[in-house]
Amino acid sequence: MAKAPVLTPRAEDFPRWYQDLISKAELADNGPVRGTMVIRPYGYGLWERMQGEMDARIKRAGADNAYFPLFIPQSYLTREAEHVEGFAPELAVVTHGGGKELEEPVVVRPTSETIINDYFSKWVQSYRDLPLLINQWANVVRWEMRPRVFLRTSEFLWQEGHTAHATYEDARDYAAMIHREVYGDFMVNVLAVDVVLGRKTPRERFAGAINTLTLEGMMGDGKALQMGTSHELGQNFAKAFDTRYLAADGERKLVWQTSWGTSTRMVGGLIMSHGDDHGLCIPPRLAPVQAVVLAVKGDEAVLAKVREIAGRLAAAGIRVRVDDRTDTPFGRRAVDWELKGVPLRIEVGPRDLEQGTAMLVRRIPGGKEPVAIDALAATLPALLEEDQALLLRRSRDRRTALTSDVATVEEAGEAAKAGGWARIPWSVLGEAGEARLAEDGVSVRCLVAEDGSVPNSDDQPGNIAIVARAY
Numbered sequence: 001m002a003k004a005p006v007l008t009p010r011a012e013d014f015p016r017w018y019q020d021l022i023s024k025a026e027l028a029d030n031g032p033v034r035g036t037m038v039i040r041p042y043g044y045g046l047w048e049r050m051q052g053e054m055d056a057r058i059k060r061a062g063a064d065n066a067y068f069p070l071f072i073p074q075s076y077l078t079r080e081a082e083h084v085e086g087f088a089p090e091l092a093v094v095t096h097g098g099g100k101e102l103e104e105p106v107v108v109r110p111t112s113e114t115i116i117n118d119y120f121s122k123w124v125q126s127y128r129d130l131p132l133l134i135n136q137w138a139n140v141v142r143w144e145m146r147p148r149v150f151l152r153t154s155e156f157l158w159q160e161g162h163t164a165h166a167t168y169e170d171a172r173d174y175a176a177m178i179h180r181e182v183y184g185d186f187m188v189n190v191l192a193v194d195v196v197l198g199r200k201t202p203r204e205r206f207a208g209a210i211n212t213l214t215l216e217g218m219m220g221d222g223k224a225l226q227m228g229t230s231h232e233l234g235q236n237f238a239k240a241f242d243t244r245y246l247a248a249d250g251e252r253k254l255v256w257q258t259s260w261g262t263s264t265r266m267v268g269g270l271i272m273s274h275g276d277d278h279g280l281c282i283p284p285r286l287a288p289v290q291a292v293v294l295a296v297k298g299d300e301a302v303l304a305k306v307r308e309i310a311g312r313l314a315a316a317g318i319r320v321r322v323d324d325r326t327d328t329p330f331g332r333r334a335v336d337w338e339l340k341g342v343p344l345r346i347e348v349g350p351r352d353l354e355q356g357t358a359m360l361v362r363r364i365p366g367g368k369e370p371v372a373i374d375a376l377a378a379t380l381p382a383l384l385e386e387d388q389a390l391l392l393r394r395s396r397d398r399r400t401a402l403t404s405d406v407a408t409v410e411e412a413g414e415a416a417k418a419g420g421w422a423r424i425p426w427s428v429l430g431e432a433g434e435a436r437l438a439e440d441g442v443s444v445r446c447l448v449a450e451d452g453s454v455p456n457s458d459d460q461p462g463n464i465a466i467v468a469r470a471y
Contacts, residue, residue, distance in 0.1 A: 006335065009277050014221040019149070021271060025280055025339045028149050035147035035154030039264070042340060045288035046267055047157065051137065053190050053286070054159060054262065057182040061174075063133040063161055068115050070139075071106040076114040079240040083113060086207020090142035092154075108141040113208065113233070113259055116162045117241040124164055124255060126246045131174065132164040150268030151225070151471050158263035164243060164255040171256035172211075172232055176454070178260045179213040179230040187227055191266065192283040192391035193217045193273045194399055195227055196466060198446025199455050203434055209259075210234035213454060216445045216466065218399040219272035222419035224445045224468040227269050230260035268471075274391055280341025281364050283391050284384035289342050290319045291380060293358075294333060296349030298326035306348050309358065309376060316377040318384070338363060343387050344380060348373075364390055409433040412467040416442040419469075426463040434465075443470055 006024060008016040022028050027043030074093065077084040092108040095101060124132060137159050144154045161178065165171040179197060187195045200212035209231040217227045238254040247253050274281040284290050291313055295306045303324055313320040323333055337345055345361035352358050357370040364387040371379060402420035406412050409429060415422035426447055434444050449455045450462040
């Protein structure tokens with residue numbers, strides 16, 4: 001009788017494969033309240049690495065970290081009508097506290113535009129206070145009817161940036177810079193996901209924004225995942241909260257604003273972009289553990305050599321872990337690290353010591369070969385970079401292979417339902433065609449210019465709509 005696979009094969013049932021992998025790789029569990037999740041240490045390690053890489057880029061963009069309350073007075077949300085309308089079905093509202101009914105209900109933070117704008121209106125007095133660039137790492141709550149771990153949960157972790165500027169042009173350019181140099185750079189060069197940078201249509205735009213910039217990634221099953229967004233808020237919130245500054249000419253003017261965010265959804269995107277039937281494949285630049293050194297047997301000389309190798313690799317700048325759990329069968333441990341997607345596995349046993357070699361197993365391209373122990377520290381950094389580039393190339397090749405240019409709304413819908421993306425001129429699709437596709441569960445993920453760049457406007461001549469089914 002054939003041995004059952006550790007994971008449901010992706011081709012057989014992609015959603016089940018995804019859930020299997022989250023469980024078997026010990027990334028997360030479902031929380032006790034429907035729609036919540038418990039992020040386990042290995043999964044949280046991935047998020048911490050994402051945080052670190054993103055935070056460094058956000059700081060280079062000039063933003064400072066701050067923190068705002070989890071509870072927001074309900075009246076704040078009603079000040080910006082379009083914003084509250086967009087979030088109304090997802091709100092969690094607290095009506096009682098301390099054993100008493102509250103005088104005013106409070107909303108559990110779905111996003112922080114309203115409360116941050118209340119404080120921006122106090123902090124901004126003069127043009128000298130601008131630009132004001134704030135970022136927050138926090139949790140948010142949006143009551144989710146169809147939860148899926150990491151992708152759609154009622155509570156999730158994220159960063160949200162909020163800025164105020166003196167001019168429309170400054171705000172526009174800052175939102176675009178975050179989109180391109182913070183999010184785009186991170187997702188392409190660290191996550192190794194070949195995202196498309198584009199502009200949302202009015203139908204898909206963030207509630208209360210005048211423009212939304214998005215990054216869309218193609219997952220292993222051909223569906224799209226929105227990996228992050230950057231919004232131009234115009235003066236909508238500035239008007240609602242009377243956020244004004246005294247200009248150099250003595251006139252009091254409304255500020256122009258942006259907001260932008262990414263979340264633990266990126267962990268789900270990482271899984272679905274790079275995972276295979278054997279488990280995760282973690283890009284080396286992101287991996288909390290880039291190499292694991294395994295002792296095949298509990299021989300004292302083997303254990304000593306394993307620790308020595310790990311020390312050399314750590315000194316060479318490689319994030320390394322020692323696995324000396326020789327009371328657990330070697331095969332089980334090897335499968336465990338394969339499931340977790342650690343890029344490199346270095347296996348050392350008594351015979352390896354005799355030959356002065358270790359068995360090097362590469363998770364991303366596959367394969368194994370003996371390598372001289374003394375050469376490991378010098379050899380592995382280049383292999384990690386090769387594997388990083390390979391994952392990005394696979395992501396790009398998949399998107400290219402599964403994207404087709406079409407001429408009609410019907411063809412766009414058929415391409416999306418078949419498990420790919422379609423490119424169709426926006427002048428052909430239009431808002432009417434977009435609405436027709438939505439009835440079949442297909443959406444316009446973004447608009448791109450003819451040359452693949454981000455359009456300056458929704459109706460820019462030559463805009464191309466990227467159409468797909470999405471998570």
